[in-house]
Amino acid sequence: MNLKFKKPSKMTQELMSEVAIGNNANDFHQIAEEKISKATGHQYAKLVNSGNAAIMLAMNAIKGSILIPDQGAWNGFKQIAKFLGKDPIQVKTNQGLITSEHLTESINQAIEENQIDSIEEDNKSALFLTSFAAYAAEQDIKEISKVLHDNNLLLVEDASGAICDYEGALANGNYSDIIIGSTGSPKIINVGDGGFITTNDDSIFTKSNILLKTSKCSNITACGISNEIDFAKNNLKKTVGFCKNLKIEIEKQTGFEVFHKDKRGINVILKSNDPKSLSYKLRREFVLDSHGMITKCPNYNRLKEKAVAIEIKNLDLDCLNDENLAEIVNIIKQYDDLA
Numbered sequence: 001m002n003l004k005f006k007k008p009s010k011m012t013q014e015l016m017s018e019v020a021i022g023n024n025a026n027d028f029h030q031i032a033e034e035k036i037s038k039a040t041g042h043q044y045a046k047l048v049n050s051g052n053a054a055i056m057l058a059m060n061a062i063k064g065s066i067l068i069p070d071q072g073a074w075n076g077f078k079q080i081a082k083f084l085g086k087d088p089i090q091v092k093t094n095q096g097l098i099t100s101e102h103l104t105e106s107i108n109q110a111i112e113e114n115q116i117d118s119i120e121e122d123n124k125s126a127l128f129l130t131s132f133a134a135y136a137a138e139q140d141i142k143e144i145s146k147v148l149h150d151n152n153l154l155l156v157e158d159a160s161g162a163i164c165d166y167e168g169a170l171a172n173g174n175y176s177d178i179i180i181g182s183t184g185s186p187k188i189i190n191v192g193d194g195g196f197i198t199t200n201d202d203s204i205f206t207k208s209n210i211l212l213k214t215s216k217c218s219n220i221t222a223c224g225i226s227n228e229i230d231f232a233k234n235n236l237k238k239t240v241g242f243c244k245n246l247k248i249e250i251e252k253q254t255g256f257e258v259f260h261k262d263k264r265g266i267n268v269i270l271k272s273n274d275p276k277s278l279s280y281k282l283r284r285e286f287v288l289d290s291h292g293m294i295t296k297c298p299n300y301n302r303l304k305e306k307a308v309a310i311e312i313k314n315l316d317l318d319c320l321n322d323e324n325l326a327e328i329v330n331i332i333k334q335y336d337d338l339a
Contacts, residue, residue: 253333
């Protein structure tokens with residue numbers, strides 16, 4: 001089985017090389033920002049040098065409290081919030097998935113405990129989440145948005161794994177007030193570095209103007225984003241489709257239980273009685289260039305469960321074929337004693 005780490009398309013690499021050696025002097029920032037804006041449906045978009053820079057820009061502009069899921073999100077949410085002097089409020093989830101009931105309960109509790117001080121227009125609090133909980137399960141962004149907006153809170157969606165959603169449910173500016181993302185590897189817009197932030201409220205950029213200037217991405221990265229976004233919808237669709245079929249076959253042919261088996265996602269998480277042993281064995285089986293595709297849980301970025309995540313999102317699209325799917329299942333089947 002020949003597994004390869006996801007890389008930018010050959011066309012994107014060639015275009016970035018032309019900019020790097022000075023054979024293309026065009027400024028690609030505006031081109032890329034217009035494409036990102038169109039993808040999310042937000043009026044304003046800015047490129048930055050990383051996904052974490054986009055998170056910091058958004059959090060710095062939020063004057064109220066920061067809410068985050070209790071698992072299945074991104075550890076950078078907690079780290080950056082604390083760096084900015086904010087103590088994030090954790091929202092209870094169903095294995096990473098936010099329900100309207102849990103969200104309402106968490107909001108009410110935070111208000112009662114004065115963790116959310118004000119819901120005035122200039123002092124709103126915000127929930128930060130990832131489009132896919134643990135990369136494994138699609139959040140109900142529309143319903144989450146409704147609960148937040150009914151309580152005069154904002155939704156900030158990290159759409160690194162879901163930008164250009166072919167179903168329109170994720171990375172949709174009709175639901176999320178701010179959409180952020182990374183374009184580093186291995187992401188859906190897969191450039192190697194960089195990130196973005198979009199919104200209909202340009203005061204977000206005014207409030208974080210210094211950060212915006214200091215985190216501007218290079219023209220090489222902007223060139224890559226402007227081209228690679230054209231492949232994002234197909235990239236996402238193919239990855240989600242492969243994960244869907246892999247979940248089905250693992251449940252059918254092995255003794256492993258799959259978390260969120262009926263949800264769209266870009267990785268597959270297996271329940272295991274010994275995740276340490278299973279992750280060790282699968283790392284030896286799934287050799288992916290010099291990169292990995294196995295994550296051991298419990299892990300805040302995935303699930304706080306005894307589990308192992310198979311990061312299909314890390315694979316090059318050429319690897320997402322029936323032959324590799326069958327071989328992945330056969331390898332997993334060998335370790336049924338660890339299910």
